[in-house]
Amino acid sequence: MFPRRITSSREEIPLSLLSLHALSRPGLDPVTLSVEPGQRISISGESGSGKTLLLRAIADLDPHAGELRLEGVPSQDMAATRWRAQVCYVPSESQWWDERVADHFSAPAQELLQALGFPVEVSEWAVRRLSSGERQRLAMARALALRPRVLLLDEPTANLDPGNTERVERLVCDYCKKQNAAVLWVSHDPEQRRRLAQRHWVIEAGRVREVALEAAA
Amino acid sequence: MIHLSNLDLAIAALLVLALAFFAGRHHGPLGKQILIAGIRTTIQLLLIGLVLKALFADARLGWVLLMALVMLLVAGYEVRARQHRRFVGAWSYGIGSLSMFLSSFTVTFFALWVVIGTDPWYQPQYAIPLLGMLLGNTMNGVSIAMDRLNQSAWEQRERIEARLMLGHSARDAISHLRQQAVRSGLIPIINAMTAAGIVSLPGMMTGQILAGAPPVEAVKYQILIMFLIAVGTGLGTLGAVSISCRRLFDERQRLRLDRLTEGH
Incomplete structure (x- = not known):
């Protein structure tokens, strides 16, 4: 199903889609893990355990120790802007800085918007009139429009009703399949994890460990 | 230029004192701040006046x-x-x-x-x-x-x-x-x-x-x-x-x- 793993002759590190080598920062113990193309990984942990710290470190938004690689290329060798567009973090609370919805998109997203249940004219909508659920779905479309290789989603359906939650889940799964992209999805809902995830990470007091999906559910 | 005497400056200072008094009665610490600012202005300007006088005399x-x-x-x-x-x-x-x-x-x-x-x-x-x-x-x-x-x-x-x-x-x-x-x-x-x-x-x-x-x-x-x-x-x-x-x-x-x- 996934591309065959190949090994870099120079440093003998397997070329995963995303790899974390002793990644650490204050509040997060060193973690070494790799993510393959197309994989959907759920993450759970108590509030304050370090889930957001982990995602922010992977998105290179905070200083950290250790190494991050995307398809074998260290984050340091890639422009920060390119890294963040390729390893795109969508926080639980979306932010908006201009008046119109369209002003926040840097790439066309008509298909994505329709798949999330928005009419064609949504681009002209005023941001201040959006509900929290609409903002959350639009933030997802805004991120996917960048065609990232890895999606880091921090409770992306927390403000959504069941119908829209299903839409978002389906869109992300289809995206990962078509683009061979991976997703790290923070979710507190065991049912959602069972629907979505192929692997599961648990974070406890800054320690990340992989557990069997059955145990997580 | 009409020469200003020390008395002229004292009359102007009385106005500031009056302002500080009324401000202090109605706005607490503001009166004290006005007084301190007034004193600082006087001392700083007098000092700079002396410094400039010396500097103009020895323009190196x-x-x-x-x-x-x-x-x-x-x-x-x-x-x-x-x-x-x-x-x-x-x-x-x-x-x-x-x-x-x-x-x-x-x-x-x-x-x-x-x-x-x-x-x-x-x-x-x-x-x-x-x-x-x-x-x-x-x-x-x-x-x-x-x-x-x-x-x-x-x-x-x-x-x-x-x-x-x-x-x-x-x-x-x-x-x-x-x-x-x-x-x-x-x-x-x-x-x-x-x-x-x-x-x-x-x-x-x-x-x-x-x-x-x-x-x-x-x-x-x-x-x-x-x-x-x-x-x-x-x-x-x-x-x-x-x-x-x-x-x-x-x-x-x-x-x-x-x-x-x-x-x-």
């Missing part, structure tokens, strides 16, 4: 440069003190001082050398008051702009980072705050230029006229000073905001609010 380049350095150091301290959120370490002092040095000193030197054409160029009667006016105004612009930038970055952290998350550069992510900060720093001088001669008569021109200078000559000097102040404030503010914006991000274009600390 070394003394003029020393005086200019002291003025710059005090202005740098003031810029630092006026920021609610300032950079950690020497940066809080360095950014303001460097930008004021580059702008005020360059513009003053240009005015003395090219426009006024004093001989020698550092003639203290011209150099010190000119530099003082430029530094004073640039200091206001720089401190307002830096305070606005740092405070806005602190308050709008999520918005700035939301743009970084979408692959925007640090420059783009903070561009709107940068514009607002520069605008805040330049508004006082723009307002002063707009209102000059209609709403208010600028202090320097008024002083010259009171001292007996011909009004048209005083106006010419005032226009020159206004233009120089605008350029000095503009350059200083742009420089300070530009360096501050760089300092707010690291080499990986991460927003580094840990580089800010709360002032007293």
